[in-house]
Amino acid sequence: MSQFVDSDDTTPLLGDDACSDDSRDEDYKSRWRSIRVMYFTMFLSSVGFTIVITSLWPYLQRIDESVNASFLGWVVAAYSLGQMLASPIFGLWSNHRQRREPLVCSILINLSANIYYAYAYLPKDNNKFHILLSRAFVGFGAGNVAVVRSYVAGATSLKERTSAMANMSACQALGFILGPALQACLSFIGEHGVAVKFIDLQLNMYTAPALLAAAFGVINILLVVFLLREHRVDERGKHLRAINYTSEDGDYLHEEAEESIDQVAVLTSNILFFIVMFIFAVFETIATPLSMDMFAWTRKQAVLYNGIIICCIGFESILVFLVVKVASQRVGDRPVLLAGLAIIFCGFFILLPWGNHYPKIQWADIKNHSLVTQMSAATLGSNSSLEPTGCPFQQTWCQYTPAIHLAQFISSDILIGIGYPACNVMSYTLYSKILGPKPQGVYMGWLTASGSGARTLGPVFVSQVYTILGPRWAFSLICGMMVGSIILLAALYHRLIAFSIRHGRTEE
Numbered sequence: 025m026s027q028f029v030d031s032d033d034t035t036p037l038l039g040d041d042a043c044s045d046d047s048r049d050e051d052y053k054s055r056w057r058s059i060r061v062m063y064f065t066m067f068l069s070s071v072g073f074t075i076v077i078t079s080l081w082p083y084l085q086r087i088d089e090s091v092n093a094s095f096l097g098w099v100v101a102a103y104s105l106g107q108m109l110a111s112p113i114f115g116l117w118s119n120h121r122q123r124r125e126p127l128v129c130s131i132l133i134n135l136s137a138n139i140y141y142a143y144a145y146l147p148k149d150n151n152k153f154h155i156l157l158s159r160a161f162v163g164f165g166a167g168n169v170a171v172v173r174s175y176v177a178g179a180t181s182l183k184e185r186t187s188a189m190a191n192m193s194a195c196q197a198l199g200f201i202l203g204p205a206l207q208a209c210l211s212f213i214g215e216h217g218v219a220v221k222f223i224d225l226q227l228n229m230y231t232a233p234a235l236l237a238a239a240f241g242v243i244n245i246l247l248v249v250f251l252l253r254e255h256r257v258d259e260r261g262k263h264l265r266a267i268n269y270t271s272e273d274g275d276y277l278h279e280e281a282e283e284s285i286d287q288v289a290v291l292t293s294n295i296l297f298f299i300v301m302f303i304f305a306v307f308e309t310i311a312t313p314l315s316m317d318m319f320a321w322t323r324k325q326a327v328l329y330n331g332i333i334i335c336c337i338g339f340e341s342i343l344v345f346l347v348v349k350v351a352s353q354r355v356g357d358r359p360v361l362l363a364g365l366a367i368i369f370c371g372f373f374i375l376l377p378w379g380n381h382y383p384k385i386q387w388a389d390i391k392n393h394s395l396v397t398q399m400s401a402a403t404l405g406s407n408s409s410l411e412p413t414g415c416p417f418q419q420t421w422c423q424y425t426p427a428i429h430l431a432q433f434i435s436s437d438i439l440i441g442i443g444y445p446a447c448n449v450m451s452y453t454l455y456s457k458i459l460g461p462k463p464q465g466v467y468m469g470w471l472t473a474s475g476s477g478a479r480t481l482g483p484v485f486v487s488q489v490y491t492i493l494g495p496r497w498a499f500s501l502i503c504g505m506m507v508g509s510i511i512l513l514a515a516l517y518h519r520l521i522a523f524s525i526r527h528g529r530t531e532e
Contacts, residue, residue, distance in 0.1 A: 055179055055255040059188065061247050062172045063195040065127065068240045069166050070199025071206075072134060073103060075233040076141070078204050078330045079211070080155075081312050082323035083230040086215065087145045088152040093313050095152060097487025100309045102156050103163035104479030110167025111476060115469025118171045126171050127248045134165025135241035142231040142238075146224070167472065174468040177456035179255045182522060186352050186453050193449040194345040201338025207233050208331030211324060229327070286526060289458045289519045290467070292512065294474045296361070297451040299509045301475040303368055304444050305482030306502060308334075310490055318428045320384045320413040333434075337441035344445040357454050358520055362513055364446030369506035371439030374432055375499050383427040384414035421494030428495060460523025 076083075080099060084091045110130065117126040141158035144151055172192070180188045210232045217228025225231065311333070316326045352360050415422035452471060459467050489498045513520075 051255070054253050055257070057251055058253050058255055059176055059179055061252045062175050063192055064247060065131075065244055066169065066172050066192050067195040067199040068237075068244045069134075069169055069172075070196045071203045071240060072138065072162060072166065072199075072237045074200050074203025074334065075207050075237050076203075076230075077308060078207050078312055078334065079230050079233065079327045081316075082327055084152055084155060085323065086230070087155075088150075091152045093491045094487050096313065097309060097483040097485075099152070099156050099159055100305070100483035100487075101480040102160040103166070104305065104476040104483075106160040106163030106476075107166045107169070108163075108473045108476030108480060110164045111170040111472035112466065112469035114167045115170040115174060115465040115467075115472070117465075118174060119465035122254055123171050123175050124248055124252055127168050127252070128245055130165045130168035130171075131241050131245050131248070132165075134162055135238045135245075137161030137165060138234040138238040138241070141234040142225065145226065145231070163476070167469075167476075170465065170469040170472040173452060173456070173472070174464040177459070177464050177468065179257060181257055182457060182524060185456055186357065186449075187349055189453040189456070190345045190349045190352075190449050193445060194342050197338050197341035197345065197445060200341065201335050203233075204331035204334040204338075206236060208328050208335070210236075211327050211331070215324070229324075285459055285462070285523065286519060288516065289521070290455070292516045292520065293451065293455040293458060294471060296447075296509060296513060297455070297471055298474045298478045299505055300365075300368075300444065300447040300451055300478075302478035302482040302485075303372070303502060303505065304440070304448075305479040306486040306498075307440055307444075309483040310486050310495075310498070313487075313490070314428070314495065315433065316413070317415040317419070317422070318383050318433070319430060322411050322413055333437055337437055340438065340441040341445040344442055345449060348446050348449055352450070352453075357450050357457075358513070358517060360446055361450035361454065362510065362517075364443045364450065365506060365510050365513065367439055367443030368447065369443075369503060369510070371436045371443060372499050372502045372506065374439065375428060375436040375495070376503075377426040377428050377494075377496050379426045379429070381427050381429070382425070383422055385422050386412045386414045386416050419491060419494070421492075421496075425494045425496055454520055457522035458520065 077100075081093075081096050084096060084099065114126040114130055137158050137160075140161065141155065144154040144158055147154055176188050176192055177185065207229075211229045213227070213229045213232055215228055215230070217226060217232070219225070220227055227235075312326050312330050315321050315330060316323075321329060348360055452468075455467075455471055456464060486498055489501065
C-alpha cells in the first residue's frame, strides 16, 4: 500500500484517520462529523430493510391467503428494483447539487413508504400488491446509498478510505443486527396486537417495525439538515473545496481529470459486486421459508429464531470488519476479497441436502377422501387455531429431497457471515480507489444499481428455483456462481488497482 502521512493505521472503529495536528483543524472536525452522519444514514438504511425482512413472509400470509413463496421473491426484489432505479438518479443529483438535497428527498420517500407498509392490511383485496408497492418505494428511498458512498469516497484520502469504508460497513452491519433484533423484540406484541382506533391502525408484530423505521427516518432528516456539510479531499488528504466547486489546486486536479479510469476494472468491480449481493439476497430471502420447511417452525417461531440468527451474523460481521481493516493493510484489498469469495462458496456448499432424513410434510391431513382424513378434518375444525407446519405438499421435491439439518443451517450462516462482509467492504473500497479523485456520484450510483439489480434478481431466482426444484438445485447453482466469480477475480487480478497506482503517482 502507498505510504502517506495523513492517517493513522491504528484507528479505532469510528476514529478519525488523521494526525493530531489535523484533528485541531475545524475543517477536519467538520469533515469527520459529516462522515459520521453518513455512517448513521447507512445504518438507518440497513435497519429500514432488515427490520421487516424476517416478518415479511408471515405478514403476507396473514393479510392475503392467495400469496405463495414465489410472490415473496417478487416482494423482496421490489425493494432492490426501486433502489436500482433510484441510485443513478440520486448519484447524478449529488454530483451537481449539495448532497443534503437528494438525501432529504430520499429519506422522506422511505419514511412515507414505511407508513404505507404498516397500513397495507386495510384494503379489502389485493393486499399483497400493496405490500409489493410499499417495499418498492422503500427501496427507491434507499437509493441514497449511492450518495452516502460517493460522499465518503470524496471526503477521505486514499489511505483513509479502506478504514472509512470498513467503518461504514460496520454501521451497515450494526443496522443489520438491530433490525432483526428489534423485530424479534416486537414479535412479543403478537399477531393481533393493539388497535389504535383514532388513526385506524392495528399495531402488531408486523406493522410496529415499519413504523419504528419511519421514526428513525425523522431522526435521520434532522441530522442531515443540521450537521451535514460539504467536504472534499484529494488522494493525499489535502482539503479541497466541496465537490461542486472548482478547487484552488486547479492544475493538479486538471491533470488528474485528464487521466482515464480503467473501464475494465470498473466493469469487473460491478460484476463482482453484483455476484456478492446476488448471493446474499438469495440467502436472506430463503432463510425464513427454508427454516419453516425443514424444521417445521411456525410463523412466529420463524420470525423470532431467524431474527436471532441474523442478529448474531450481524455481530459476527462487525468483528469481520475490524479484522478486514487490519488484514487489508497487511496483505492488500484483493487477497481479502478473494478469501471472502472462497468462504461464501464453502457456506453454500455445506448447505447442500444429504442423508436419509426427510422433512415433515404438511399434506398428511389434506385432500384424502378416507374416513381417517374426515376424522382428522373434524379434529382440525374443532381446533382451527392450529397452524400447519412443515414442507408444503405442493412442493413435490419435499418427498424425495433430504432435509437440511439445523447444524448445516447454522454452519452455513457462520461462514456466510464471515465471507459476505469481507467481500462487501472490499468490493466498493477497491471500486472507489479505481475511480480516483473524480466525482464519484454517478459511478457509485451504477455500483449501487448493480447491487440492487442483484437483490432484485436474487430473490426471484431463488424463490422460483427453490419452489420448483428444491434446495439442492438452488444451492448447487449458487456454488457454480461462486466458482465463476473466483475465476473472474483471478483472471483480472492485476487490473484491480488504485487510480494513483495505475498512473504511477504512488507505489503499491
